[in-house]
Amino acid sequence: MAPVDTTTNAGRLPARASGGRHRRGDRIFGNAAVIAAVTILALLVGVAVFLVTEGFPALTASASELPGHESFLGYVAPLAFGTVLAGALATVIAVPLAVAVALFITHIAPPRIALTLGYLVDLLAAIPSIIYGLWGIFVLGPAAVPAMRWLEEELGFLPIFAGPASITGRTMLVVGLVLAVMILPIVSAVAREVFSQTPRKLQEGAQALGATRWEMIRTTVLPFGRSSVISGAMLGLGRALGETMAVAIILSVSGGITFNLIGQANPSTIAANIALDFPESSGLAVNLLIATGLVLFAITLATNFLARLIVARSSPR
């Protein structure tokens, strides 16, 4: 919840300060803020330049020179697909859950329970991703095997449950679930923050007109928080796209592009693939991995850009 607080307030502060007299404190503050902003930009540009220069040899190499004798596009396409699929799956699972948790905490639960639950959800963010990975292979994966078998038998006509179901549970579906748990705290923190700021007057007005609690939430809280929830979801998606260790440990990566979520042959993700292949790579293979990192960078930027666009469109205020 802290990041939301500071960004919104930091955005307002300079405007207020510039209206007043120029004191020393204001100058220091103004310069510090500019330096911070420039630093962030410089970092971003620095990373982009690094990715482009180091990835360039692989981008320009012919297919026969690259390890695996595959063109760059052929190599990166399944990885990019896997990255987006895992991220989208996690977001689809996590966002409704996060919104529900946030509503429960801000509008339904008694204050004491709400406070405890809020802390607990935030605590999920403190668990290192490697622990999530281990939990995925030792607990969630094996536990999900019977469920995935059932999905294959009952819903096998859907391409996403086509099977044959994995016998170890190291599937895209399990990765999606683990990632969803990982991004839940971010999304719900953002949602909680904005839901609790819904103007009291609106809520009371709705109830005065005879709305039930659900109708009040639907007509005032949800519309008020919509754009923030979307940006929270995009923050979560960003984390899911870049998640490395949990995916590298859990996912059985041996396939190309497939929508089958419960099989043993899954496409890898860009970040996990770099983590798995980098230690034993040398020469052009390293450039190739860095070039895939550039693609991940582009995907993340595009996601953020899209999020801004959606937020800008959906907030008339």
Place this chain on the structure above:
Amino acid sequence: MSSSRWLVVLVAACVLVLGLAACGGGGSSSSPGKEGESGTGSGDPPSTEASGEIAGAGSTAQQAAQEAWIAEFENADSGATVSYDGVGSGGGREQFIAAGVAYGASDTPLSESEGELGKAIKRCAPGELVEVPNYISPIAIIYDLPGVEELKLEPETLAKIFNQEIEDWNDSEIAKENPGVELPETRIVPVNRSDESGTTENFTDYLSKVAPQVWTHEVSGDWPVKGGEAASGTSGVVEAVANGEGAIGYADASQAGELGIAKIKVGGDWAEPSPEAAAKILDLSKEDPELEQGEKHVIAFEIDRKTESSGTYPIVLVSSLIGCTKYKSASEAALVKSYFEYAISPAGQELAAEAAGSAPLSGKLTKKVEAAVGAIE
């Protein structure tokens, strides 16, 4: 909220960001410069003055053994410091060539096909290149099939299983080799490494030699067949096989634990991985002139995977130490020499067997390797 409090927070944040930027900037400016930067975890690249300190990097398979050697070596030779960074074989070769580390360790010998051998020879000039096998580890074929205590597989069948041509455990081809064993109808799930590894490279090399008609894939550290179950690291493969009924995989024999280990046909016998059987294979193998390029102190084998001699186990990983005969300082050379000597000595090999489950070098090979290491000045 008072604006002065905000100011403090913001200034603090700026300091933090700038601090990070300084660190990040330093890191990125050094990396694009050179191809093989000296990224040794413990820091200092060997300099002429560093008398009592050397750094090595390479194979993760050797990591446990290297750590054991270093601990004992430093105990005995007080004042000397050796550090080893298990960055992977490829990284180890690259860092050695770039002179970032004093010695490297690799699961595959330096080869001319990737141009690395020539570069390594150049790195050692005016001295000469030293490359000797120092770590042999049998790779076990592990499986999880309740009720099946013993499983025998011909090399060809093994290749077909991992190539996903045989799909069920009660396939006639497996049944033929295991008379009297009741094989279930379970689906076979071959498990491979998802990370690039020397184990995979040695295993695919074995398959391509013994079953060339079936295994037409290129030998590589990256598993070539799509669609199987993949797991990261040796422990990942063992875990996946242990969890999955009907799974079969390959892993360091020392890590197989309670899992069933398949017997592989070698000549007329059924062989199981054991330190003696694994070490014996190098006595039967010929040195590979292409990998040695006439270098006097390079010992690189073309492992005789197709051996028919009984009591040998041909699915092994052979990892080598890489160094030079001359270093910038005599003390550095002396340190590399005494460390190498310890690693290949019977005591060192015994220690590695205890720490990592590797197979000690045979007496015959030890003599040869000692001669090569003795050339370090």
